[in-house]
Amino acid sequence: MDNRICQSCGMPITSDDQLGTEKDGNKNLDYCKYCYEGGDFIDKVSMEEYIGMCAQYGEQAGMTNSEMKVHCEKLFPTLKRWKKEPLPDHSE
Numbered sequence: 001m002d003n004r005i006c007q008s009c010g011m012p013i014t015s016d017d018q019l020g021t022e023k024d025g026n027k028n029l030d031y032c033k034y035c036y037e038g039g040d041f042i043d044k045v046s047m048e049e050y051i052g053m054c055a056q057y058g059e060q061a062g063m064t065n066s067e068m069k070v071h072c073e074k075l076f077p078t079l080k081r082w083k084k085e086p087l088p089d090h091s092e
Contacts, residue, residue, distance in 0.1 A: 004029070006030070006031050006032035006035055006079075007030040007031055007079045007080035008031050008035035008036065008041065008050075008079060008080075008081040008082075009032065009034065009035050009050070009054055010054075010072070010075045010076070010079060011032050011034070013032055017033075018032050018033055019031070019032065019033060020032055020033050020035060020036030020037055021033070021036070021037055021038060021039070022038075023038055023039035024039075030080055031081070035081075041081070047076050047077070047082045050076070051069060051072040051076060052069075054068065055068045055072060056068075
């Protein structure tokens with residue numbers, strides 16, 4: 001596999017067994033099995049909520065949870081699943 005990442009959570013996909021599945025059981029090349037199963041997203045949440053969920057896994061990615069949140073805030077808007085959903089502006 002090439003340098004593929006999940007277009008929902010950003011996890012590196014290094015083997016076909018990490019790929020999500022379509023309704024017909026075929027592999028989906030864009031999403032990992034932790035995000036996409038049976039042709040649909042497992043967690044039906046906003047990008048902001050998903051960033052909060054993923055930020056809890058900073059240690060697994062070799063960073064603090066705060067660093068993970070910042071990383072996700074930068075990465076997620078570039079991913080296929082989230083491109084159309086802007087982060088809310090909390091600067092008000």
